[in-house]
Amino acid sequence: MRRLIGQTYLLAGLTALLAACGTTAEPSASTPHLSAQANQISTTNFTDTKMVLSETAGSFGAWASGSFGVWAVGSFGAWASGSFGAWAATFADGTPNPLHNNVNEWHQIRLAGAQTLAPNLGKDVIVAVIDTGIDLKHPAFSGTLTPNTTWRDFVGGRTDLDPSEEGTTADRAYGHGTAVAGIILQVAPNARILPIRVMGSNGEGNSTTIGNAIIHAVNQGAKVINVSAVTDKDSSISKSIEYATNNGAYVIMAAGNQGLNPVQFPAAKSAQTNIPGFLSLSVGGIELDNRKSRYSNFGDGLEVMAPATDIVTTFPNGEMRAVKGTSFATPVVSGVLALALGEGYSADNAGQLTEKLRLSQKNVDIENQDLLRLLGKKTLGFGLLDAEAFLNRIK
Known part of the structure; x- marks a missing residue:
């Protein structure tokens, strides 16, 4: 395990999976109905389903104490210029730059080449973060958020315009949404984040609320929707995803952290x-x-x-933390899609970006022979994201 020079290494494990805590249904009266703008969507045959963030309680520990220090600049714009020279170990003034610790991961997905091919860096592409909310005052988000009239907090049956992270560091999911948003902006620095709070600081929510959030995101112009919540059964979220995709929005979802086959819902239906x-x-x-x-x-x-x-990514109160889980793989892919959507890609690829992305993966069967011998092909999907190959494919 790598150590961050001069800093404590911090891991995130945010909440219990549904399989560990059981499936419960929230009383329907406590959750809002689908928005009036989407009242053509039928939720027949679905019940309201408990949703949790994809991290597993106890496996990785709670958010640890400490921080990497306050954010040193007011914009992520400094961090992606099509060259990893921007990811140096220190800022120009000598202040340590914690984000350089992600360089190995960005090399692994060939992010530098992708950013070179996408010089707009996701400019003005709206990416909805449907999560625990975000730290709206974090310096890393300065100038990167959509207008505050578009923000929403749907938790507890309410609807207001303040999707701030709530709770404290003692809460197992505190900071989850802030971390997700920070990863998106490392990959696509000029994207616009639409924060929508659907999960409490305990990492729990329900399918009706998340479905409402997806519809709201589409109606506010989101082209990429990041959902890092899971459940063990199908729910009304599937109908909201149908609404999103019928309106040209891409929905990116976490597979879940049980270490099991198959992936959890709603991600389980994305291969249809x-x-x-x-x-x-x-x-x-x-x-x-x-x-x-x-x-x-x-x-x-x-x-x-x-x-x-x-x-390494953003955390409330101007901090940085290191995180772990499929919740945080998901915004990497969301950011790469935002890079593509910020460019004038070929009209032949309209509505086909996810298919082109699937076909641009690097095969990792050799490194996972033990798993493949046990379960056969297609165990690992299409393989490792290759961001540069994807951007080349859609030109």
């Missing part, structure tokens, strides 16, 4: 051959040696693998 499957992706975790992360779900429904362990 219908329109929602065509414009959505499930994301698992991979290590620097190209072996599947031991905690990542795999097998049926898994499509893409991305770095998920020891990713």
Whole structure:
């Protein structure tokens, strides 16, 4: 395990998976109905389902105390210029730059080449972070958020315009959404983050709330929707994803952290051959040696693998932390899609970006022979994300 020079190494394990705590249904009266703008969506045959963030309580520990220090500049714009020279170990004034610790992961997915091919760096592409909220005052998010009239907090049956992280560092999911947003902006620094709070600081929510959030994101112009929450059964979220994809939005979802086959819902349906499957992706975790992360779900429904362990990113109160889990592989893929959407790609590829991304992966069968011998092909989806090959494919 790598050590960050001069700093304590911090890992994140945020909440219990549904399989560990059981499936419960929230009373329907406590959750809002689907928005009026999407009242054509039927939720017949679905019940409200408990959702949790994809991290497993106890496996990696809670968010640790300490920090990498306050953010040193007011914008992520300094961090991606199409060259890893921007990811130096220190800022110009000599202040340590914790983000350089992600260089190995970015080399693994060939991010530098992808950013060179996408010089707009995701400019003005709206990426919805449907999560625990974010630290709206974090310096890393200065100038990167959508107008505050578009923000939403749906937790507890309420709807307001303040999707701030709530709770304290003692809460197991505190800072999860902030960490997700920070990863997106490392990959696509000029994207715009639409923060939508659907999960409490305990990492729990429900499918009706998340479905509402997806619809709201689409109606606010989001082109990429990041969902790092999971459940063990299908729910009304599937209908909201259908609404999103029918409106040209890409929905990127975590595979889950049980270390089991298959992946959890809603990501499990992204491999289907219908329109929602065509414009959505499930994301698992991979290590620097190209072996599947031991905690990542795999097998049926898994499509893409991305770095998920020891990713340094934003944390509330101007801090930085290192995180671990498929929740954090997911925004890597969301950011790469934002890079593509910020460019004038070929019209022949309109609506086909996820398919092109799938076909641009690096095969990792050799590094995972033990798993393949046990379970056969398609255990690891299409393999490791290759961001540069993807950007080349859509030119």
